[in-house]
Amino acid sequence: MRCEKIDISCGFCRCWKIDISCGKRRCWKIDTIKEFVKYVFVGGCAFVADWMTIFLLGLVNVHYLLAAPVGFVVGLLVNFLLAKLIVFREDAKVDKKTEFIIYTLIGIVGLLFTEGLMYAFTEWIKFHPLISKVFAAGLVLIWNYVAKKLILYKK
Numbered sequence: 001m002r003c004e005k006i007d008i009s010c011g012f013c014r015c016w017k018i019d020i021s022c023g024k025r026r027c028w029k030i031d032t033i034k035e036f037v038k039y040v041f042v043g044g045c046a047f048v049a050d051w052m053t054i055f056l057l058g059l060v061n062v063h064y065l066l067a068a069p070v071g072f073v074v075g076l077l078v079n080f081l082l083a084k085l086i087v088f089r090e091d092a093k094v095d096k097k098t099e100f101i102i103y104t105l106i107g108i109v110g111l112l113f114t115e116g117l118m119y120a121f122t123e124w125i126k127f128h129p130l131i132s133k134v135f136a137a138g139l140v141l142i143w144n145y146v147a148k149k150l151i152l153y154k155k
Contacts, residue, residue: 035087036145042082043141050075051133064129068118072111076104083148092152099152106147110140 053071054064062070080103092099114136121132 035149038087039083039145040141042079042087043137043144045082046075046079047137049078050137051130054133055130058129064118064122065115068115068133069111072107072114076107079107079144088148088153090153093154094152102152103148106144106151109147110144113140113143 050071053074054067057067057070058064080100092102094102114133117136117139118129118132121127121135122129125132127135
């Protein structure tokens with residue numbers, strides 16, 4: 001299949017352009033963009049489960065750095081189940097048990113990023129921990145998608 005150059009811009013100022021081509025650079029396929037949008041939706045659902053867990057634990061005075069791993073486990077389970085149903089429908093390159101283990105390890109690296117970012121945003125920038133979680137989640141979402149796509153589901 002031949003890729004073409006596509007100009008995606010706002011139409012008003014042409015401030016955002018994506019070059020989708022098969023030249024010497026890597027070819028970005030429209031399917032990958034659609035898949036990432038689905039992953040953002042799945043990640044949003046997992047984020048809500050994670051965030052609500054942290055919120056509810058905060059109501060009973062659990063420290064945010066202790067509540068974050070609990071929220072992570074809840075979010076990981078939601079993410080894994082929804083991603084298998086909606087995003088990564090193809091089989092992983094490994095068996096199901098290994099797939100979940102690798103998925104979890106990728107998530108643990110994301111959790112470490114989340115903890116570090118939440119600490120930085122909360123302690124240094126003085127954001128509320130739940131606001132810190134929002135910013136951290138946005139950054140970690142990119143890590144999670146790319147790692148899972150390249151390690152587990154790349155065809």
